[in-house]
Amino acid sequence: xxxxxxxxxxxxxxxxxxxxxxxxxxxxxPQEMATIFHPGQGEDFALAKAIxxxxxxxxxxxxxxxxxxxxxxxxxxxxxxxxxxxxxKQYLQxxxxxGIYVPGSPPGEVRRKSEAx
Ligand code: SF4
Numbered sequence: 001x002x003x004x005x006x007x008x009x010x011x012x013x014x015x016x017x018x019x020x021x022x023x024x025x026x027x028x029x030p031q032e033m034a035t036i037f038h039p040g041q042g043e044d045f046a047l048a049k050a051i052x053x054x055x056x057x058x059x060x061x062x063x064x065x066x067x068x069x070x071x072x073x074x075x076x077x078x079x080x081x082x083x084x085x086x087x088x089k090q091y092l093q094x095x096x097x098x099g100i101y102v103p104g105s106p107p108g109e110v111r112r113k114s115e116a117x
Contacts, residue, residue, distance in 0.1 A: 018055035052077030
């Protein structure tokens with residue numbers, strides 16, 4: 001069953017992205033943009049993060065990357081490692097919300113299910 005939302009609709013926010021504006025203005029070539037937003041391992045992504053900080057659709061971009069489990073590159077000002085930290089925190093919170101004991105939880109926050117009753 002189709003959701004009725006096309007890829008184009010789902011990605012419409014990207015047109016307003018600061019990265020797109022800079023590319024359109026000719027400040028960076030497409031290849032430079034790719035290198036800035038997809039740096040190699042150990043390379044600097046400070047410029048990408050600085051560009052994202054000025055972006056009017058930063059939250060949409062980050063939300064898209066998280067929803068679609070984008071693992072590589074800078075999205076919404078966050079690197080793949082930073083997004084994975086977010087997934088981990090989110091997953092641990094879901095476990096706590098379900099009443100599942102998570103080692104390292106603040107004392108009294110979540111009890112083992114067997115302790116809850
Ligand atoms: S948040 Fe960054 S990567 Fe996302 S659209 Fe804006 S400038 Fe581009």
